[in-house]
Amino acid sequence: MMKRLLSLVCMLMGVVSLSAQQLPDVKIENAQGKIVSMRSIAKGKPMIISYWSITCKPCIQELNAINDALEEWREEADFEVVAISTDDARMKASAKTIASSRGWDFICLYDDKQTLKRAMNVSLTPQSFVVDANGKVVFSHSGYTPGSEQLLFDKILELKKKK
Amino acid sequence: MKRIILLIAGICAITSVAAQVQVGEGQVSGSLESNTIYYMDDSKIGETPEDRFGSNNYLKVDYSNGRFSAGIQANAFLPVLQGYEDLATGHKFYLASKYIQWQDDNFELMVGDIFDQLGNGLIFRSFEDRQLGLNNSLEGIRGLYNFNNYVQVKGMYGRPRLYTDYADTWVRAADLSVSLSDIFSWDAALFNVEGSYVNRNQSLSLDPMMDFSTSGLTNPNLNMYSGRVNFGWNGLSLRGEYVEKGKDLAATSTTATSGNALLGEVGYSHNTFSVMATFRQLDNMATRLSLYDSGIGNTLNYLPALTRQYTYMLANLNPYQVNTEGEIGGQVDACYSIRNKDDRYRYWNMHVNYSTFYTLHASQTERGKNERLWQDFNFDVERQWNKQLKTIFLYSFQEWNPTHGYKHRTYVSNVFVGDVTYKFNRKNSLRVEAQYLWSDEYEGDWVAGLVEYSMAPKWSIFFSDMYNIDLTKTNYYNGGFSYTHNRTRVQLSYGRNRAGYVCSGGVCRFSPAYTGFNLVLTSSF
Secondary structure, three states: OHHHHHHHHHHHHHOOOEOOEEOOOOEEEEOOOOEEEHHHHHOOOOEEEEEEOOOOHHHHHHHHHHHHHHHHHHHHOOOEEEEEEOOOOOOHHHHHHHHHHOOOOOEEEEOOOOHHHHHOOOOOOOEEEEEOOOOEEEEEEEOOOOOOHHHHHHHHHHHHHHO | OHHHHHHHHHHHHHHOOOOOEEEOOEEEEEEEEEEEEEEOOEOOOEOOOOOOEEEEEEEEEEEEEOOEEEEEEEEEEOOOOOOOOOOOOOOEEEEEEEEEEEEOOOEEEEEEEEOEEOOOOOOOEEOEEOOOOEEOOEEEEEEEEEEOOOEEEEEEEEEEEEOOEEOOOEEEEEEEEEEHHHHOOOOOEEEEEEEEEEEEEOOOOOOOOOOHHHHOOOOOEEEEEEEEEEEEEOOEEEEEEEEEEEEEOOOOOOOOEEEEEEEEEEEEEEOOEEEEEEEEEEEOOOOOOOOOOOOOOOOOOOOOOOOOOOOOOHHHOOOOOOOOOEEEEEEEEEEEEEEOOOOOOOEEEEEEEEEEEEEOOHHHOOOOOOOEEEEEEEEEEEEEOOOOEEEEEEEEEEEEOOOOOOOOOOEEEEEEEEEEEEEOOOOEEEEEEEEEEEOOOOOOOEEEEEEEEEEOOOEEEEEEEEEEOOOOOOEEEEEEEEEEEOOEEEEEEEEEEOOEEEEEOOEEEEEOOEEEEEEEEEEEO
């Protein structure tokens, strides 16, 4: 059984060369309840995408930390921050309540059917991505420890230097 | 030991690839999740499982090329973890999902295992929850067409997955959404009218030992209808859904009954103040995929508990379990934030929540009067003092009914939580939690604590303990560390875990107590 699993993995490994993933063009709900296309959010700017949910305490810590530092970061680079809630029908209302009251100075989207989450292969939250101006995922990071938000901004600065 | 080495080798092979991979013009991406436990002897909590080793593994691989995408997910139980025995017995390796999809600007066609939801999920939701061991995806075909954002139509047809196999059931569903705000160009508002239809077809003569006619069920077709309205304007939002369901036989019932549900929600937000109130009534809405099977994976719709979900151990000891036979209630959730205009590192976040539910029919109870099923009043105050220090205080008053409303008797508990995070510098931080549950009933008082030291962005070590003071006098300790490298995270812990319920979508899995080592790995490429 394990051999079959390993064979499958080896087959995949055998045909690969590394490259960056394109942001999937999945339809998703915005804060006003309208359905928007993920690629229409990009608008030619680099983005930090951060997945969160009501029951994920470190996710909310990470978004608060990004929000705290955002003013200083935006003085150095032009980019967007997108918070994607994976809360389903049970918690979506609470997620919207939290997002509107926290003063988060960024775009909030709601993936209650978890279509985008599946498409981007997010199996645990927090999970954050840095996407370049062409919609290519150039960096991603799982989990959150206070201070690790700086990694995301460092990648944004790297993108700025490459321009 | 050989199994552990093989498992680690497999994991290392996958995690060695830390980015997406290019195949021809397209690209391959994927994820791996592995949850492995080595069970140890512990006379305090009961018998050790015969096979001390359990490992649930999920590998998902997707290929995309322009508008085309395809993918598979393989699950391997080596063997299945304790508590998930309904999912599989012993070792099992199987293809859990596969799909091919074409997505254009205005239409979408998918063949394979479908994950989708209609409205709020009251009549249909196919989803995967690995913690619950639930995957009820629909193997079939789905088509969607969107006309200028004015009208969207969707149709699905297929047979649902039931654990590691498929149910002898066919499900067809149709969904229509009309955006009046787009049609009439009301840019500042959102106004949608929606409707859905779901049909479940299953022969009633598959098992000669089961005679459904004695329960009043003679029609192999179950029909369900949903009507919805969504409105949003200037910080105000309104949402409503009404559902009708034909005659069906619930797992806990001997008589077939028809059902209905009503959901209403109103929300308002202005600057940093936000409030949301939700009302819901459920009447015989539990809907199985198959009339011949049972268990938590055998569910076609989604009926979640509309209560606050906590991240603190003691506040989660006795979660509310939805009474799908009949319940009425709702919750109110309000948040307010006071922020310092000159200093983004100074603010107060305040959150108040109240939820309560009652039985719907007097016939559900011993006294013949409707009984309270649940009540929770809670609030938390978060204070960011400066760049270094943050404190949180939470209080929760919970009242729960151990007989799901049959008896009048309820248990009350008061939970107090203090949570302090201190950042020494940009990389090092310490978080401490202290919790106390005060109750004169059930298991009496509990105390719990957690210490977590993090070295960003890779390392975190933690230790927690939960102790029942009055009845069992048992410690539930847990300690371990986690290591993160980009998209890969490994967590190794050792501890004693309390038996309890993990709930989602109106279904709860009983998770047995165990003591042992737990290795959790997640990675994506």
